[in-house]
Amino acid sequence: MMRISTYQFLIRVLLPFCLVLTSLEFDPEDKYLIDCGSLDDTSVGDRVFLADSLNSSTLSTPEKIFLNASSNSIPSTYGKALYQTARIYNGTSRYPFTMKKKGRHWIRLYFFPFVNQYLNLSTSKFSVSAQNFTLLKDFQPSGAPTVKEYSLNMTDDILVLTFTPSTNSFAFLNALEVISLPNELIPSGAKTVDSNGENRNLERQALETVARINMGNETVPPQNDTLWRLWTSDSTYLASSALVVFVSNIGFVNYSSGRVSENIGPFSVYGTATKLNTVSDEGYMINATWLFHVDHGFDYFVRFHFCNILNPVPDNLYFNVFLNYEFAAKDLNLSTSGVPYYMDVVTRADSVDQLSVSIGPSSVLNTLPNGILNGLEIMKVSNSKDSLDASDAESQFKTTTSKSKVWVYVGSALGSSVIVIVLVLVFALLCRRRRRKHMVHSTLDQYAMTGVSTEEKEHSIESSIISQSKRGYRFPFAAVQVATDNFSESQLIGVGGFGKVYKGALSDGTKVAVKRGFPQSRQGVAEFKTEIEMLSQFRHRHLVSLIGYCDERNEMIIIYEYMENGTLKDHLYGSDQPKLNWRHRLQICIGSARGLHYLHTGSNKAIIHRDVKSANILLDENLMAKVADFGISKTGPEFDQTHVSTAVKGSFGYLDPEYLTTQQLTDKSDVYSFGVVMIEILCGRPVIDPSQPRERVNLVEWAIKCFSMGGMEKLVDPHIEGQAKPESLMKFKETALKCLADLGANRPPIGDVLWNLEAALQLQGSDQREGNEQSTNLYSETRVSTAQFSMGSVDDLAGVSMGRVFSQMVRAENAVDQSQKDTNI
């Protein structure tokens, strides 16, 4: 910080005339601008790129090869003339540059793979290194002109840039910049902390600019930047442009009052912004999210640029900033108008090739929800192999806890007395990561919850439907419309008694299922309420998760996590979904039994689901089962009572006969229904099937009859015949029969059922080959093709590898969870 103020001081003393609102021209001490392959100097704006000459530079290369692009083949771009020529390296070539200054330098490499009569530059393949850092490895340039920008902290007097062609190929370069940077630009020793209190230091690291974005839907060209940076418009990175507003007030930016100079970000960057569109939805909580493609296995240095340029100037402006869905800043105070401010954060992209940046309304009371972002820079940090190339990524699967570690750099502008910010690292959140798995929403929602402004009381009718504590899940109708493409028929994935179910995606890319109730049946309102109350209370991997709800405009909309593979029922009969093998069926039974077990025993009062059926068991992309539909669930009996009396509800064919006659509901009613599902799974046919001969219409009656006569073969689904081991089948059948006992008291608790199902799975053994191969492959294919990482730009290949990576992660997680569970039960 001292250094920065000293720098500023020098600037002021030496260049006082520059302190007017004109550009501060930066003149780097080290400046090498070379137009490679050119015989003449080339001017780009006010900069001159020198002709490439073997004589003047000390480049060592096997052969001097210059190439001209055929005229008119270069797309219009900044420095177009530089791409007209190229130098070819047909062997390892080294450029040494003498450095006058120590510290950060930029290396900018210009590539455009043109084609002329001699050579097609797209056929090149090569590596580039600087000092000991790998910048590019087996790189094959393609497409439009690009500039790759790296920064190195020079401690030596000489910078050596090495081009190494891959076997049987060659390297090329159109132009080159090596320039020293203002000291204030990239921090080195700023105080850094991570979740474990480690210090993260960038001094030695090489950085690669991955994205440099100007918010406000406007590109800032290099000629408008004191350091010739290109700031790309944010519009293509916005997850949903419907929820934001672009603002531009360049005249508001006033550098003299803060400690941020124009070299950090020019007027055009601080003077435009993207802000939350909260005008039409006052009181609602909406995040604006930008998504970036990055390579996993690297740390990323992220700089957020802020400047309150809102007009009219708001009384105050507080908001939250998220990086990879974790807090980067909570309740950032940007109340002072016109003062540029920036904040540096480091995060790790561990397993997913995506980095997300969001701003959202803060929980500071008595402020209108709002938020603003003016600029963003993302830089990849070289890893322990001193590499920046994706092929050298360090996989971090073992330490899943570091998935989105966030280090917060206390930005050098922090000390400014003008801007006071509240910067809170959510240590507690990070430390309690294990518990968080089940609690992630409830914890985070407390922020959303406390942020709900008091004026919400005006919606008194709606408020009375859902208790206050669930308000954090509330979504604006506009956001649901965006997520479902305005309830487009093409998004429709199901229609039921309650309403229609749509597939959708939230602005952060999360896939969701959106259940929209038919308007205003009395019954519907009660179930809507129950479902939200129940779902928001519980988090379990085998219970479908609530993401939110919407009760605006008398809507009854519930938003759930999206379950890729639909209902269990559809995988058993009556649809063209692939049929499940025996092992999957057992695993699904075990999963749903776990879910029920959690409901029955997870809290001091049992929850009785009351509508256990195959249509209410959903399967995710890995065929993991989750119990859904809590619309008619009931809190079970108090300790001293054995049952609750209630009007009979449930689904025909699954109803506990004892409950039917006595109207006394116990957790054993769920066990009965679960027994019916087991029979359904075993037989692969509907519970009631009027097309069958009379004695077979009711599956359960028919099955019990067959079992008692010792005949089972007639019943078993032909799809699993031959796969299931007889012992395993027998165990399964016995367990199902116990569940179907007439008297609840004779049925086992769900925990015993679970235990027996696990035994049946063990009896099946670990043999994977027998006949399962086909359907296993089938599913792994589905999984890959449907794995969604919401990055439009991810190509197919990357999608495949990510899909694999992800499924590995899930498996590892399963193992952990399983072992924990087993000790619990």
Ligand SMILES: *[C@@H]1O[C@H](CO)[C@@H](O)[C@H](O)[C@H]1NC(C)=O
């Ligand atoms: C480069 O050197 C060669 C011979 O050493 C000389 O003929 C040529 O004029 C020089 N070119 C430049 C641009 O200095």
Ligand SMILES: *[C@@H]1O[C@H](CO)[C@@H](O)[C@H](O)[C@H]1NC(C)=O
């Ligand atoms: C490239 O083209 C320019 C002008 O058309 C010409 O003067 C120069 O000699 C050419 N260079 C090469 C390497 O062909």
Ligand SMILES: *[C@@H]1O[C@H](CO)[C@@H](O)[C@H](O)[C@H]1NC(C)=O
């Ligand atoms: C580079 O090209 C020159 C001339 O075409 C040739 O003599 C030399 O052997 C080549 N070097 C390599 C490493 O291929």
Ligand SMILES: *[C@@H]1O[C@H](CO)[C@@H](O)[C@H](O)[C@H]1NC(C)=O
């Ligand atoms: C140049 O090479 C690339 C990659 O091999 C190829 O896709 C492209 O068609 C080639 N262009 C021409 C004009 O030959």
Ligand SMILES: *[C@@H]1O[C@H](CO)[C@@H](O)[C@H](O)[C@H]1NC(C)=O
């Ligand atoms: C590069 O690596 C070599 C050997 O691995 C080492 O001797 C040298 O000091 C390193 N140079 C720098 C600049 O780190």
Ligand SMILES: *[C@@H]1O[C@H](CO)[C@@H](O)[C@H](O)[C@H]1NC(C)=O
């Ligand atoms: C560059 O490295 C030197 C020596 O390690 C260190 O003192 C300095 O702070 C670093 N500068 C930056 C900008 O990281």
Ligand SMILES: *[C@@H]1O[C@H](CO)[C@@H](O)[C@H](O)[C@H]1NC(C)=O
């Ligand atoms: C963003 O800018 C582009 C190009 O200037 C324009 O086509 C587009 O409509 C703008 N987007 C919005 C949402 O204003």
Ligand SMILES: *[C@@H]1O[C@H](CO)[C@@H](O)[C@H](O)[C@H]1NC(C)=O
């Ligand atoms: C860039 O600078 C020019 C001239 O100063 C100005 O007219 C233009 O609006 C600027 N562009 C942006 C995007 O700021």
Ligand SMILES: *[C@@H]1O[C@H](CO)[C@@H](O)[C@H](O)[C@H]1NC(C)=O
């Ligand atoms: C910029 O801020 C300084 C001090 O904060 C103030 O004196 C000056 O008038 C402001 N300049 C403009 C153009 O608003």
Ligand SMILES: *[C@@H]1O[C@H](CO)[C@@H](O)[C@H](O)[C@H]1NC(C)=O
């Ligand atoms: C905004 O994003 C954060 C991080 O993912 C999340 O915790 C929070 O609930 C979101 N807020 C809203 C209103 O969607």
Ligand SMILES: *[C@@H]1O[C@H](CO)[C@@H](O)[C@H](O)[C@H]1NC(C)=O
């Ligand atoms: C936020 O910033 C404004 C303007 O600098 C200041 O008046 C206010 O006290 C700050 N709020 C907090 C909570 O620090």
